Amino acid sequence: xxxxTQTPKFQVLKTGQSMTLQCAQDMNHEYMSWxxxxxxxxxxxxHYSVGAGITDQGEVPNGYNVSRSTTEDFxxxxxxxxxxxxxxxxxxxxxxxxxxxxxxxxxxxxxxx
Amino acid sequence: xxxxxxxxxxLSVQEGDSAVIKxxxxxxxxNYFPWYKQELGKGPQLIIDIRSNVxxxxxxxxxxxxxxxxxxxxxxxxxxxxxxxxxxxCAASIWVDSSYxxxxxxxxxLLVRP
Numbered sequence: 001x002x003x004x005t006q007t008p009k010f011q012v013l014k015t016g017q018s019m020t021l022q023c024a025q026d027m028n029h030e031y032m033s034w035x036x037x038x039x040x041x042x043x044x045x046x047h048y049s050v051g052a053g054i055t056d057q058g059e060v061p062n063g064y065n066v067s068r069s070t071t072e073d074f075x076x077x078x079x080x081x082x083x084x085x086x087x088x089x090x091x092x093x094x095x096x097x098x099x100x101x102x103x104x105x106x107x108x109x110x111x112x113x
Numbered sequence: 114x115x116x117x118x119x120x121x122x123x124l125s126v127q128e129g130d131s132a133v134i135k136x137x138x139x140x141x142x143x144n145y146f147p148w149y150k151q152e153l154g155k156g157p158q159l160i161i162d163i164r165s166n167v168x169x170x171x172x173x174x175x176x177x178x179x180x181x182x183x184x185x186x187x188x189x190x191x192x193x194x195x196x197x198x199x200x201x202x203c204a205a206s207i208w209v210d211s212s213y214x215x216x217x218x219x220x221x222x223l224l225v226r227p
Contacts, residue, residue: 033215102159107156
């Protein structure tokens with residue numbers, strides 16, 4: 001099993017550009033989530049999904065969209081990148097919900113200039 | 114809103130000494146408290162977790178204690194080794210908008226000096 005795979009690992013965007021961060025898991029987990037990690041602020045929840053076809057907002061959803069068309073994939077879309085979205089992004093999956101172990105991907109380091 | 118506070122932000126210990134990291138949470142309905150270790154350039158990885166019906170849990174050199182009355186929980190690492198150097202995050206599951214969400218503390222950078 002590959003676990004949780006995120007692509008790309010690094011990305012530089014210009015302000016106003018859009019892009020999609022990819023996340024895939026091969027563990028048949030129902031629950032998937034996206035976090036951003038900023039210095040001194042820990043991990044903050046952006047969006048999450050409790051299963052295919054169901055998504056919801058986390059703590060910091062503005063400027064991001066998600067979709068969950070399959071159990072395996074949970075892409076995160078930046079609609080119009082802003083410098084405030086410079087961060088490290090982590091995708092995670094859990095078997096059922098947040099009350100079980102979360103498996104994290106390796107992260108995507110995004111810089112918006 | 115609901116939050117999780119973590120202290121200290123940095124911790125430096127001599128190899129062989131113990132390290133303690135403390136977290137407090139605000140939601141009395143929280144029932145799951147995991148601890149994650151993040152090594153440089155990697156994603157966080159679960160090292161131990163505890164549920165609200167248990168006061169203490171141990172796994173070799175690592176232990177977690179939970180005080181539900183005071184709403185705080187702590188990570189204890191004994192006989193620290195250089196490979197324990199990493200950033201550690203506590204988290205608590207919080208019931209918000211009809212579902213549980215995992216809220217993380219701000220992290221503790223642990224340095225174990227050889």
